[in-house]
Amino acid sequence: MLLKRIIPCLDTAGGRVVKGTHFEQLRDQGDPVALARGYSEDGADELTFLDIDATPQGRATLVELVEQTAHEVFIPLTVGGGIREVDEIRTLLRAGADKVSIQTAAVRRPELITEGARAFGSQCMVVAIDAKRASGKDRWMVFTHGGRTPAGLDAVGWAREAEHRGAGEILLTSIDADGTRAGYDLELTRAVVDAVQIPVIASGGAGHPKDLAAVLTQGRADAALAASIFHSGAFPIPQVKAYLASQGIPVRI
Amino acid sequence: MIALIDYGAGNLRSVENALAQLNARATIAATPEDLARARAIIFPGVGAAGPAMASLRDRGLDQAVIAAIRTGIPFLGICLGMQLLFESSAEDGAACLAVLPGTVERLTTREKLPHVGWNTLEHVRPHPVLQGMEGQAFYFVHTYVVVPRHPTVTAGETTHGVPFVSAVARQGLVGVQFHPERSGTAGLRLLENFLRFANVEAAA
Numbered sequence: 408m409l410l411k412r413i414i415p416c417l418d419t420a421g422g423r424v425v426k427g428t429h430f431e432q433l434r435d436q437g438d439p440v441a442l443a444r445g446y447s448e449d450g451a452d453e454l455t456f457l458d459i460d461a462t463p464q465g466r467a468t469l470v471e472l473v474e475q476t477a478h479e480v481f482i483p484l485t486v487g488g489g490i491r492e493v494d495e496i497r498t499l500l501r502a503g504a505d506k507v508s509i510q511t512a513a514v515r516r517p518e519l520i521t522e523g524a525r526a527f528g529s530q531c532m533v534v535a536i537d538a539k540r541a542s543g544k545d546r547w548m549v550f551t552h553g554g555r556t557p558a559g560l561d562a563v564g565w566a567r568e569a570e571h572r573g574a575g576e577i578l579l580t581s582i583d584a585d586g587t588r589a590g591y592d593l594e595l596t597r598a599v600v601d602a603v604q605i606p607v608i609a610s611g612g613a614g615h616p617k618d619l620a621a622v623l624t625q626g627r628a629d630a631a632l633a634a635s636i637f638h639s640g641a642f643p644i645p646q647v648k649a650y651l652a653s654q655g656i657p658v659r660i
Numbered sequence: 661m662i663a664l665i666d667y668g669a670g671n672l673r674s675v676e677n678a679l680a681q682l683n684a685r686a687t688i689a690a691t692p693e694d695l696a697r698a699r700a701i702i703f704p705g706v707g708a709a710g711p712a713m714a715s716l717r718d719r720g721l722d723q724a725v726i727a728a729i730r731t732g733i734p735f736l737g738i739c740l741g742m743q744l745l746f747e748s749s750a751e752d753g754a755a756c757l758a759v760l761p762g763t764v765e766r767l768t769t770r771e772k773l774p775h776v777g778w779n780t781l782e783h784v785r786p787h788p789v790l791q792g793m794e795g796q797a798f799y800f801v802h803t804y805v806v807v808p809r810h811p812t813v814t815a816g817e818t819t820h821g822v823p824f825v826s827a828v829a830r831q832g833l834v835g836v837q838f839h840p841e842r843s844g845t846a847g848l849r850l851l852e853n854f855l856r857f858a859n860v861e862a863a864a
Contacts, residue, residue, distance in 0.1 A: 410778040530801045659778045659797040
């Protein structure tokens with residue numbers, strides 16, 4: 408049986424891991440390669456690097472970081488942050504990434520999803536969607552630029568289009584929940600999972616193993632991505648997985 | 661010498677890194693001559709069957725792979741590298757190497773495709789490379805599966821809604837649908853098994 412995936416996310420900037428709340432207030436969290444190695448040894452099923460430092464200098468640092476990580480970590484690695492061109496995707500895959508996550512550029516120019524999928528396969532193309540609930544409605548709108556710019560797209564509709572254009576997975580982040588540690592947005596997750604056939608990785612809001620359990624069962628997500636719950640040391644991966652297993656959720660122990 | 665077949669399609673880097681972690685050095689084999697010198701061969705694969713076969717033919721590697729396998733050399737096919745060993749693939753309608761009898765078909769399942777993520781290897785048939793792998797989880801990324809004509813080739817199964825063949829073995833030849841180079845400790849152990857198997861065979 409296909410197991411539910413637990414994915415630590417490392418937000419990187421200038422070669423370090425940082426994490427903010429509500430996409431702001433960045434705090435330094437450590438050396439990415441060391442963290443990645445530790446998570447892999449702890450039983451992480453995959454790792455995601457999201458580079459929030461979209462400068463050319465930052466990009467070179469990111470490629471180096473991916474290379475170093477790929478030498479030491481033997482689980483799938485997804486890399487995202489400011490990717491705009493097929494050539495950038497190629498560079499990151501060659502450096503050792505297994506998948507790339509594209510967000511703002513996919514909204515601006517959805518053809519990029521198709522171009523990437525044609526060149527490298529759909530399995531490489533993760534489309535990241537940051538979504539925020541429209542006030543008082545069961546509807547979510549897409550935002551770009553770290554949650555600051557409304558894209559004028561409905562999140563569920565955009566997820567469908569991304570799939571249609573060749574995305575292999577959706578990385579879905581709730582802007583409302585991100586950084587709150589109050590749980591994932593289960594309704595948003597469920598709405599997107601029900602709308603597409605490709606795997607959905609839920610992100611934003613994990614504060615307790617119960618939150619991951621909820622998004623993998625009620626939310627029906629294929630994978631749960633989290634950052635601070637792991638970086639803070641509050642709930643190490645083995646403890647989270649043991650809890651999920653105790654709840655009857657199939658995970659790799 | 662372990663040769664890693666480079667046909668311009670697969671990402672060799674991750675397999676190379678995993679072998680380096682096990683203190684084994686692989687040489688990249690891009691010509692029939694490179695393959696002829698090898699003591700063991702790893703045939704990695706990411707991508708689609710049609711372009712991969714075209715690329716193998718362009719480099720003359722198709723006949724070289726067939727010839728190498730005929731000698732009984734330790735050989736590990738990974739993902740597409742296993743699928744291409746069969747007669748043909750429903751993906752791109754590609755004619756393949758026909759080293760093993762059977763075909764490659766799109767998995768018929770109610771579950772999501774591609775089959776992406778960690779899944780367990782079961783019903784493992786004894787083979788030195790697959791030793792200790794029963795019940796272990798590995799990382800899969802694929803839509804197509806091998807359908808061997810003779811069940812004797814089947815060396816392991818995995819279930820994604822329906823059971824499918826996720827490992828094959830015939831003497832020195834082993835193929836796996838999953839990516840050991842991306843499957844953490846269990847994957848490294850499988851590669852280590854293969855290296856040990858290759859050394860034993862080379863010494864014999």
